[in-house]
Amino acid sequence: MQYDFYAYKNDIKQILDFIFNELGLQLYDCYSEIGKAIIEYKNADDFFLHNDMSNKRSFDTLCLYHSKFGSQPTMRKISLNSGKIRYAMEGVNIIHLNFGVLEKEGLQLSFLLYHSKKSALKHNDQDIVSQVNWEEIAGVVRKLKYFINKKLTVKKMGKYPILNDANQLAESGCDLRCFNISLKDVI
Numbered sequence: 001m002q003y004d005f006y007a008y009k010n011d012i013k014q015i016l017d018f019i020f021n022e023l024g025l026q027l028y029d030c031y032s033e034i035g036k037a038i039i040e041y042k043n044a045d046d047f048f049l050h051n052d053m054s055n056k057r058s059f060d061t062l063c064l065y066h067s068k069f070g071s072q073p074t075m076r077k078i079s080l081n082s083g084k085i086r087y088a089m090e091g092v093n094i095i096h097l098n099f100g101v102l103e104k105e106g107l108q109l110s111f112l113l114y115h116s117k118k119s120a121l122k123h124n125d126q127d128i129v130s131q132v133n134w135e136e137i138a139g140v141v142r143k144l145k146y147f148i149n150k151k152l153t154v155k156k157m158g159k160y161p162i163l164n165d166a167n168q169l170a171e172s173g174c175d176l177r178c179f180n181i182s183l184k185d186v187i
Helices: 010-022 044-050 117-123 134-152 164-171
Strands: 002-005 026-029 062-065 074-079 085-090 095-098 106-108 110-113 153-157 160-163 176-178
Touching: 002 134, 002 160, 010 026, 010 044, 010 134, 010 164, 095 134, 106 164, 110 134, 134 153, 134 160, 153 164, 160 164, 160 176
Parallel strands: 106 176
Antiparallel strands: 002 110, 026 062, 062 095, 074 085, 095 110, 153 160
8 A cells, every 4th residue: 555745854854753753663774775784763863864865866765664563574685796785674564665855857756655464465475464463554554644644734736745845845846746747737
């Protein structure tokens, strides 16, 4: 399941603060840099220390996890053609978070991506799916969506919530992009 929204700078900090301080989640990069371990972020400031928004074309997808979700996610070692390695965090019991970046074309869409029990069963063994606390994941997603929708959203464009800093960008002439299409062209 996917939930899309527009967020920038302080919006992202508020979401991360909520993730750490209110939900008590752990936050990781889903993929490591080549030759390095996966980074676990301790707080929002730690995230921004490792991710310079003004100098980044895209954020790697982030993984949200809590021990209440069930079994530990797996760390998979990926051997690259160059002989180097990197790591990936995988599991049906993680919530993926991706913050859209500001490019010359405009601000890209941010999103949450997560499995329901039904979708997990389509692609995974029953044994794996049964180890996950689906009610806990659904509760966390519901709280995060509520926080974004009711506390941070200042406006909507179609079905997409626009948070304060993203809205300020849009009002200053920045294009809001959805899958590399300007929303002005379709709404």
